[in-house]
Amino acid sequence: MVRESFREPSMNDSHKLQILIADDEESFLxxxxxxxxxxxxxxVFPCESGEEAVEALKxxxxxxxxxxxxxxxxxxxxxxxWLHEQKSELPVIMLTGAGSENIAVEAMKLGAYDYVSKEHFDRIHFPIVVSSVYERYLFKKEKALFTESEQAFERDLATLQxxxxxxxxxxxxxxxxxxxxKVLTLESEESLLPHLAPEGQEQLQTLQKKIRSEIGILESVNQSMVDLSIAMVDHYGGKQRVRDAKLRPDGKPSSTQEKTTLPR
Structure with a gap:
């Protein structure tokens, strides 16, 4: 190793980007x-071998x-x-030598974000490359989270509908x-009352009153369901307006912006 002992990232370094470098060429490291x-x-956390880098990553x-x-x-x-097998999303920059264009292509296929030729190494430009790679990683991660959120929203919307x-x-x-x-209750009362004695008429009217009371309760429950349906639509409409006010990470409007709210 270049340093006396390998140091792991500390809380005091959290404001800086934590960079792990693996290169067996000590001078270039x-x-x-x-x-x-x-x-x-x-x-920076330097390593002089691939095995040492893997242990550091663990x-x-x-x-x-x-x-x-x-x-x-x-x-x-x-x-x-190995990173691919671990399903790691860590952004990687590959250092290549002269005439190793095929290595660079293979590295990009395996998920490397960029490559830098040692032969054309630029001290001034290199920190910019590292920062740029990290920014691209953040953008990709944010876009993935946004897409996942949109998909979850679409599933919730389908369930709501x-x-x-x-x-x-x-x-x-x-x-x-x-x-x-209600119609049957009224018709039965009108048809039965003329044929009943006063005591029977009173009993029928009491019964009909109870039936109308129960119907009133059922109507209240039914109206509550209607109100719930309307509230659900209003909630979705508000949620959609909030989402439509936001933009995708790439600056494009949300796909839900083209949709209209559900009719009541």
Whole structure:
């Protein structure tokens, strides 16, 4: 290793990007460390082998990983493959040598964000490359989270629409049934009263009064379901307006912006 002992990222370094570098060429490793840390924007953790880098990745989290493609033992591509198997999203920059364009292409296929040729290494430009890679990683992560959120919203919307349709069907059926019950109650009272003695008429009217009371309760329940359906639509409309006011990470309007609110 370049330093006396390997240091893991500390809380005091949290304001700086944590950079893990693996390169078996000690002199170049020193150059990379000095170039990055001189900007005061990065905290560098150097390793001289792929195996050492993997162990470091198992112990701590880093913001960007810089790999030399050609190292004894585990190469840069080997580490990239390991990261892929671990389903890691850590952004990687591959360091390549002269005439290793094929390595760069293979690295990009395995998920590397960028590559830098040692032959054309630019001390001034390199920190910009590292910062740019990290910004692209953040953008990709934010976009993925936004997409996941949109998909969850669409699933919630589909469930809401189905529930609302069910409530609408139930309330229509209930309203029709209650209206039929009210008509039948009134007709039965009118047809039976003339044929009953005073005591029977009183009993029938008491019974009809209780029936009308129960119908009134059912009508209240039915109206509550109607109000719930309307409230659900209003809630969705408000939620959609909030989402439509927001933009995608790439600056484009949300896909829900083209949709209209559900009719009541």
């Amino acid at each position: 020193r150059v990379l460390t000095t170039v990055l840390e001189s900007t005061n924007r990065f905290e 112990r701590a989290r880093y913001d960007v990983l810089i790999l030399d493609h050609k190292m004894p033992g585990m190469t840069g591509l080997n580490i990239l493959q 189905l529930l609302r349709q069910s409530l609408s069907s139930i309330t229509r059926i209930a309203t029709t049934t209650l209206n039929v019950m």
